[in-house]
Amino acid sequence: MHNAFFGDRERDFSLTPHLIPELEKLTGKEIAAIIEGTRRMGYAEMVHAVRLGLIGAGAHPQEAAELVQTYVEAHPLGELHLLALNILTDLWTGTSEGVTDEVAA
Known part of the structure; x- marks a missing residue:
């Protein structure tokens, strides 16, 4: 699980294994391809990783969609990329403790 402001x-945020098929369906890529391409992640991949990470950590899907719409689209892509990268890293290799990121209000 990853924690971030x-x-x-x-x-x-926790992109759990049961959400992988949804991420793959939404992005049109297999999970290994998404992980391998994290340095060149597309916007949709980043947004879906964050939204599904919120859901995997217990947020209601509607709440997750509203949070993404409110906070993700109004901030620099670098912040979104770092958050998505940390969520995907936790899924692939385990917790990314010690790595922090913020998407401010």
């Missing part, structure tokens, strides 16, 4: 407070 997102929008208005600290939030948990």
